[in-house]
Amino acid sequence: MSNNKPLGQALREQGVSRRGFLKFCATTASLMALPPSMVPAIAKALESARRPSVIWLSFQECTGCTESLTRSHAPTLEGLIFDNISLDYHHTLQAASGDAAEAAREAAMEENKGNYLLVVDGSIPLGNPGYSTIAGISNLEMLKEVAEHAAAIIAVGTCAAYGGLPHANPNPTGAVSVEEIIKDKPIVNVPGCPPIPVVITGVLAHFLTFGKLPELDHLGRPLAFYGNNIHDRCYRRPFYDKGLFANTFDDEGARKGWCLFKLGCKGPVTYNACATIKWNDGTSFPIEAGHGCLGCSEPNFWDMGGFYNALSESTMNLSRTAAVGIAVGAAAGTASGLLNRRKKSKAEAAHETVSVKDLQREDKS
């Protein structure tokens, strides 16, 4: 699949007009919060960029991320750019299989040593290397091998970025994220379950334009896409502020589109581009469809308490804890009270009556 046509030419061959291409560059620029003056630079860089070699490793994952990125909607420029990277290895998408596939991976690694991008989806099991293998190679081994000569790593999806579903309590496979294993390479986390398609092409475009990875937040996510809080950008926010909430999914509040906080919306602690870029070609996003945000772009979102429990509720059973506290407290309080009473009656018993005589001064004698 190695093909060294510049990206611009490849896109034109696919019937993408210059205008459409520039529009994509402008959108990308604005998505990444770059000034409009950057658009020509982006266009120029993308136009002449050689298709980067990309090796895509899928570990403990559900293929949802690949689905999201490749089949989200009718062909778009994001999709075409994605198609036009030189995807040298992706065991779900590539035609080759078995030894031939592994050979392709090794060839790509050799040919582009130090320059290829490594995209990972899925978490890596540390519990037992046999939990997840590809062609008999454990995930851990393959990740280390391919990461060694990668220019940069993009961890796609919450599993690769933070462990995701496999990492959920009690984490039977000992699943960890990419950044917990690879410490010496630039890593971009593109979390989401799945991530928004345009985010990954945005990161790719940034890499192609500037030759480096975009600016990241404290969780390793590109700030341009994950800098916004869902709750801050949510169109239901005025209802939250007014205190108008849906209590069930079919009550009056739900029909009127009131805030979903009580129904478990985790939007207030979630940073993602859903509320701004939206899904399915900008159609809508989950909260618009009437369901609270699950917080899928945040670490440990599976363990944030029930999906339908409000964010302010405990992740554990508080009532049980209170019951234990009350039982122990009642017992300890009663015991202490009884001890105090005993002390009191002992003191009463030991009390000697004092008469006036006892109090008389004896210095006269």
Added chain:
Amino acid sequence: MNSAEFLLWVRGPGLNIALVIFTIGMLIRLLEIFMLGRKQNLAELRANGVSAGLRTIFTRSTPADKNSMRRSMFTFVAGYGFHIGLFVVIFLLTPHIQLIQSLLGFGWPALPTPVVDLFTVIALISLMALLWRRLTHPVVRYLSTPQDYLVWAATFLPLLTGYMSYHHLWFPYSWLLGVHILSVEFLLILFPFTKLTHAFTLFISRWYTGMMAGEKGVAS
């Protein structure tokens, strides 16, 4: 530890630990008081103390005589501002009611968030004013112990961090929310061991005073 792990801890184990310490501590405190027993009252009862006791619980919350109120207008206003603000914030904000509902199984209607927000500001300003007075008034300052400052901080922090979380001030919301919950846990843990217990014992002592006076046939 990242913000998500921190938030997970404070919402789970942290909150549960604090709740256990709070319930056990407060129950020991209260049971010790109730089990102290009272000296037998040998005098003939002039009246039933129950209604007087109940009445006193409420009447002591209103400024009965204008004189003392005028004399300590500052404490009066700031004290009420703070306590009412705190009550509204704790019990009438939707996320808090949601938490209480998950604990007790029932809830009640909330106030609109901007209203609660206003009460938060009132409580915060009152608390700051009270601290300023504690630091500047020679007598109050002399009477203040380290515990007074500790308890002030423990009450101020949940209000401040809650206000900051709601307005998304300066730090990422996930961190702010985590710190807010942690500060509440700190308050819960301090509760049984400090003068904060007055939130409960106040009603016992008012009742007791009212009842004693009532049985003697005098106004409390």
